[in-house]
Amino acid sequence: MVKQISAALFLLILVGFIVYNEIDKENEASESTSELTEYDVSGNTEQEGTAMTAPNTPGGLEVGDQAPDFELETLDGETIKLSELTGKKVILNFWATWCPPCKVEMPEMEKFHQEYGDEVEVIAVNATGTESNRSDVASFIEEEKYTFPIVLDEELKVNNDYQVISIPTTYFIGSDGKIQEPRKVGPMTYDYMLEVKDALE
Template sequence: MGKQIGAGLFLVVLLGMVVFNMVTEEEKDPAEGEAEEYNVSGDPSQEGTAITPPNAPDGLEVGEKAPNFTLKTLDGETLSLSDLRGEKVMLNFWATWCPPCREEMPRMERFHQKYGDEIKIVAVNATGSESSIKKVKNYIQEGGYTFPVVLDKELKVNNDYQAIALPTTYFIGTDGVIQQPRKVGPMSYEYMVKMMNALN
């Protein structure tokens, strides 16, 4: 009888230790180099999200000259950022596999239709992360998007602008300088209007 009580008591203590360890493990920060998991399904009232690595750079700062680039458009033409000097520019980094980007694109098209004469949208596709250029072309055609889309096949422009998370948008003034803080995550239509009006 004493052995049975002792064994039962041992099991209770052992079970208590297991439960205690499980609870304290959940409260600890993830180990160095271990990925932390987040629920990005989000609050339905939010407009979307973007995921940024923990030690990602902060991106280019307000007051910095926007780095020039020359990339091919989906139509095979060449577009250089310097060609747009003297105009306001919304430089958007995106990919077809990015759900927040897909959420944002129809708003960008609506904005482009209304304000395309006042500000230029340039959508830089992270082509080096896409499965094919054909997929990008099909996505743009099916969506009826008419703003310029350029292909960053080597991801050099994405790297130059430190667009680690997608979508990321920079707001460039007529002087070729970044005039507003970058936006990481999808923009609302109202936010685009606000940023356009903040540029000079």
């Protein structure tokens, strides 16, 4: 009788141990899949993608928040101060030359800027602190002939203020200086920008 109880206890402990191990393995698997995968694309800008992280990644400023003010230098050596644009609608885009999805949306941004630049300010904040060389930014913009303002975030302070955790990320600021539409993570289309333009006040 004692041997039967001992055997049953041993079997129960063994089953419990196996179940515990399986649950632990599943937890590790789910944790590893939920972690962001980072890609070094600094040497290859031809890679395809939609965004550097998933669009539903938590974080970032919310609708109704006051857009943090900043003053950054443009490629032309002038400065842009966000608070001086109060009264205008602003599309504030965060990007870098090494980001393939950013390159996908920039022609769309240029088309929008050419047609609606008098209604909406399109400002592209380059994450200059992540670039291998500042001159790469100027060369890229000149080569592609983009005309919307490019400002240089050398110390990534503005990226941090806007809690940008992946690029491209875009914020939509109303004439009241507040974020009026949910941020967009991933490349924008021309049609998407049209929708946002009409939604902003």
